[in-house]
Amino acid sequence: MTDNGAEPSDHLRLDQVSMKFGQRTVFENLSFSLPPGEISVIIGGSGSGKSTVLRLIGGLVSPQSGRIVVEGQDISLAGNDVLETARNKIGMLFQGGALLDSLTVFENLALPLREHTDLDDESIATEVHDRLDAVGLSGIDDLLPNQLSGGMRKRVALARAIIRKPSILLCDEPFSGLDPISTRKVEALLVDINRRRGITIVVVSHHVASTMRMASQIVVLLPDGLVVGSPQELQNHNDPRVKAFLTADRDQPSEMVEEVEVLPSGRRT
Amino acid sequence: MITQLANLGARSIFFIEEVGRVAYFGGQILVAAAKRPIRARRFVDEVFRLGVLSLIIICVCGLAVGAVLGLQGYNTLERFGATDSLGTVVGLSLIRELGPVLTALLTTGRAGSATTAEIGTMAATEQLDGLRMMSINPIHYVVMPKAFAMVFVMPLLSALFIVCGIAGGYLVGVFWGIDPGSYMTGLESAVTFQDDILGSFLKSLIFGILVGLISTYRGYSSEPTSAGVSAATTTTVVEASVVILIFDYFITALWGV
Ligand SMILES: Nc1ncnc2c1ncn2[C@@H]1O[C@H](COP(=O)(O)OP(=O)(O)O)[C@@H](O)[C@H]1O
Ligand SMILES: [Mg+2]
Numbered sequence: 001m002t003d004n005g006a007e008p009s010d011h012l013r014l015d016q017v018s019m020k021f022g023q024r025t026v027f028e029n030l031s032f033s034l035p036p037g038e039i040s041v042i043i044g045g046s047g048s049g050k051s052t053v054l055r056l057i058g059g060l061v062s063p064q065s066g067r068i069v070v071e072g073q074d075i076s077l078a079g080n081d082v083l084e085t086a087r088n089k090i091g092m093l094f095q096g097g098a099l100l101d102s103l104t105v106f107e108n109l110a111l112p113l114r115e116h117t118d119l120d121d122e123s124i125a126t127e128v129h130d131r132l133d134a135v136g137l138s139g140i141d142d143l144l145p146n147q148l149s150g151g152m153r154k155r156v157a158l159a160r161a162i163i164r165k166p167s168i169l170l171c172d173e174p175f176s177g178l179d180p181i182s183t184r185k186v187e188a189l190l191v192d193i194n195r196r197r198g199i200t201i202v203v204v205s206h207h208v209a210s211t212m213r214m215a216s217q218i219v220v221l222l223p224d225g226l227v228v229g230s231p232q233e234l235q236n237h238n239d240p241r242v243k244a245f246l247t248a249d250r251d252q253p254s255e256m257v258e259e260v261e262v263l264p265s266g267r268r269t
Numbered sequence: 270m271i272t273q274l275a276n277l278g279a280r281s282i283f284f285i286e287e288v289g290r291v292a293y294f295g296g297q298i299l300v301a302a303a304k305r306p307i308r309a310r311r312f313v314d315e316v317f318r319l320g321v322l323s324l325i326i327i328c329v330c331g332l333a334v335g336a337v338l339g340l341q342g343y344n345t346l347e348r349f350g351a352t353d354s355l356g357t358v359v360g361l362s363l364i365r366e367l368g369p370v371l372t373a374l375l376t377t378g379r380a381g382s383a384t385t386a387e388i389g390t391m392a393a394t395e396q397l398d399g400l401r402m403m404s405i406n407p408i409h410y411v412v413m414p415k416a417f418a419m420v421f422v423m424p425l426l427s428a429l430f431i432v433c434g435i436a437g438g439y440l441v442g443v444f445w446g447i448d449p450g451s452y453m454t455g456l457e458s459a460v461t462f463q464d465d466i467l468g469s470f471l472k473s474l475i476f477g478i479l480v481g482l483i484s485t486y487r488g489y490s491s492e493p494t495s496a497g498v499s500a501a502t503t504t505t506v507v508e509a510s511v512v513i514l515i516f517d518y519f520i521t522a523l524w525g526v
Contacts, residue, residue, distance in 0.1 A: 060402070115405055
């Protein structure tokens with residue numbers, strides 16, 4: 001059971017997961033599995049629980065009931081030790097980057113290596129620069145996060161998320177707040193990371209155009225459940241709400257999208 | 270009447286729960302402290318930052334308080350023709366009481382609030398979650414060095430405050446014409462290490478623990494929004510100030526410091 005993904009569906013799976021914050025039910029009995037080595041995109045209105053799904057997979061919040069299987073291991077009720085091991089396989093790109101603002105770019109990337117490996121300074125520098133290269137950045141070692149533009153910050157955060165060579169990468173709205181060019185850049189990076197490193201990528205996004213381009217599977221979170229399918233399947237789906245998402249203005253979350261929103265919008269959207 | 274009682278009951282329960290949560294948080298810090306790495310570097314950085322934040326305000330306030338004590342003391346003592354005891358009066362009030370208490374209050378306002386705001390902002394911008402996802406315990410990496418730094422700097426700042434205060438009293442006394450020598454000898458002969466110095470140190474150590482614990486707890490448990498962080502910061506200042514004064518009374522009553 002705890003062996004590495006014997007079943008492909010055990011790679012990353014939610015099983016009858018119910019999640020509440022206090023009185024507010026975010027979702028009930030949610031089940032889906034995400035294919036290994038592919039890019040999956042989770043879409044849904046704001047407050048529909050997209051970020052919560054990622055936080056559940058990362059073990060940052062625990063569900064009221066249900067199982068969350070990461071690489072064959074149920075982490076829904078796991079203690080700290082199990083979580084730490086599970087997180088070694090997971091990289092997470094937070095919406096705002098979540099870089100430590102008191103550390104330089106270099107130190108931000110070096111931190112996980114210093115904490116969890118015995119690498120000497122030289123090897124750490126090599127690794128850090130390798131990852132910065134991978135996201136198309138160089139010469140910014142000594143800058144602080146607040147000296148970076150939004151797009152650069154996202155890319156540095158992305159570099160940090162993959163520095164421990166995770167097998168799963170979770171990205172919370174990687175395109176939010178980016179101009180179209182940065183959006184294309186980050187999208188290309190995600191596709192590149194997926195192809196080259198074979199990492200399973202789960203993206204939460206409002207961005208319909210890039211979703212249709214890069215997703216091999218789309219999960220649509222609706223107030224009363226969810227719809228899963230490939231981009232082609234969903235485009236011809238007969239639920240009008242799914243259509244509304246996928247035919248919405250291709251570069252903007254449209255009014256149609258907002259209409260789907262039923263839950264009161266959350267603090268983090 | 271009944272609803273008021275029920276209200277009181279609910280509040281008491283909430284208060285006791287809250288104390289429990291703070292104690293549990295303190296326990297987590299201690300557990301973290303037993304783990305490797307020891308975060309010496311982060312601790313030193315924090316000591317430095319807290320020191321830089323508080324140094325000037327402590328010196329200025331120490332001088333001012335000492336000068337006022339000197340003035341008040343001089344006027345009072347003059348009535349009894351005992352102005353030679355000015356050093357004793359100023360020194361003992363500073364060492365036993367005003368030094369530790371005022372330092373703790375000032376440090377709360379300056380460094381305690383900054384600590385809460387910083388940790389709260391890290392929570393609001395998901396930096397703490399970011400650490401968790403890198404399998405780094407935020408209590409170990411962020412909270413522990415800050416809390417211990419606060420405990421460490423408090424007695425040092427208090428000592429600095431006392432020295433500045435004694436200097437302030439001295440300047441005022443000498444200005445009014447008392448003998449500089451008798452100010453210092455009076456002070457020296459009246460102060461005992463066991464009762465006064467050690468007691469003063471103990472007091473500020475306890476205040477350091479309180480401020481360190483409250484400021485880190487409030488930041489760590491703040492609502493992850495900007496309104497939440499600012500509320501937490503205010504709470505830190507209010508709670509820590511009240512707790513300092515209450516503890517001050519009990520330490521003095523129980524230990525006679
Ligand atoms: N830590 C929390 N405490 C209370 N409510 C929360 C918390 N996190 C999320 N929520 C609520 O859960 C719902 C889903 O939030 P989220 O997953 O952030 O939505 P989104 O799909 O916009 O990312 C929202 O209504 C939000 O208010
Ligand atoms: Mg969100």
